[in-house]
Amino acid sequence: MAKYEQLADKLASQIKQGIWQPGEKLPSLRKQSSLTGYSLMTVLHAYQLLESQGVLSAVQRSGYRVADSVEVASTTGVMQSAESVSVNDFVFDVLQASRDPHMFSLGFAYPDPALYPRHQLTKSLTAAAKQTTVTSALDNLPPGNRELRQLIAQRYAARGLHVSPDEIVITAGALEALSLSLQVVTKPGDWVLIESPAFYGAMQALERLGLRAVSVEVTPDKGINLAAVERALQNKPVRACWLMSNFQNPVGYSMTDHTRQALAELLAKYRVALIEDDVYAELYSSGQPLLPIKHFCKNGNSLLCSSFSKSLVAGFRIGWVAAGEHAKAIQKQQLMSTISTSVPIQMALVDYLETRNYEKHLHQLRSALRQRKKAMYEYLSGHWGSFAKVHHSSGGYFLWVEFSPEVDTLAIYHMALALHITLAPGRLFSLHGEYSHCFRINASLELTPARLQLLNRLTRKIIHYLEQI
Ligand SMILES: Cc1ncc(COP(=O)(O)O)c(C=O)c1O
Incomplete structure (x- = not known):
């Protein structure tokens, strides 16, 4: 040649x-x-x-x-989704597909990025860049930026929860907070109680750390069953319990105060560490924020994890854990893995929280999410109501859709992909293949006329599919 x-x-x-x-x-x-x-x-x-x-x-x-006519590979490999092999591969496929800007990403886990206060955040980034000094990196080693930890503690105090800035550790998103929490309270082979269905990140973390899962059902109408939790704690030597008290992902349920208190007591009785995933806490539709289970825990064996990813900006990757008696252990674990969270980004968040109007942004965000979720709920219950149940919740931005048990939502997932729509099939949230007749829908996206047309096409395809089975 x-x-x-x-x-x-x-x-x-x-x-x-x-x-x-x-x-x-x-x-x-x-x-x-x-x-x-x-x-x-x-x-x-x-x-x-x-x-x-x-x-x-x-x-x-x-x-x-x-040449314009040349065919190139899709940068996200959207269409090559394999038949579900393992949770990890499948989660990866769904997440990758949802990142494609040409997709109508109903399977996406984060709110519509257009709802984040981009200009204000850019100003805060600029301000932080100007303030960065040679010693900033050292000032912000674990547990993280002091002012940021204080601001987070102040926000909790305003909700009625007393958390010291000293027990807060800043992390790379809630996922690192959750993962570090699991690492410090368990060792490989231990049992962890999780919800069913559960956020797929929980199952992935358990798998990665060699932990065993015992799951307890959470329903969209009644939430978690306390008697089932107690049975699980009696049957297995459970070390930790990972769950969500607010707007559970994926079903959307929020616990009553009575359940929160009873759970705190149960976990104390069986000496089980609580790992509480509270990433949707700020996204309540009306009224006041609810207190996390940690509020009812009398001991220090509870780790409350959250982040700014769902309420302010996902890409900054800033989260935290209010780790109680485990704060030191979390810091050590973080030093051995990622050392610390990005310093200028922590400083930008301090600038944002101190000088921009976070409350005003949250107010607007909650209102946009409420309206969009209502519009999506009305569309789905109007068009799918005869063959599926659409569950609504009082916060967050997900809708949980349940078909009859013989329906395989993986088939619908593939049909939707061909129309450039992503969905989050129920089996993503299951340990043993349950919920394969369910979907989680991200309702934070605006229903434009073009998107409505796409949904209409998907509806026709679903009806056709249901007629065949
Ligand atoms: C329930 C739940 N927990 C944790 C996370 C991860 O949050 P972060 O992006 O802050 O790491 C997500 C993101 O989808 C989530 O839905």
């Missing part, structure tokens, strides 16, 4: 992989020559060959561009 053909081959395969996108300009002849070591003549011949094959088009005095 001549040298110019070798180069043309390399470039063609780069284009196929999506390294160069349709319409994008390739490096000039001179630059390509210096990048690759081929002579100018060889590069010119390679470009001309690709032009003759329709891969490149020459633009007068502006070099060569990738």
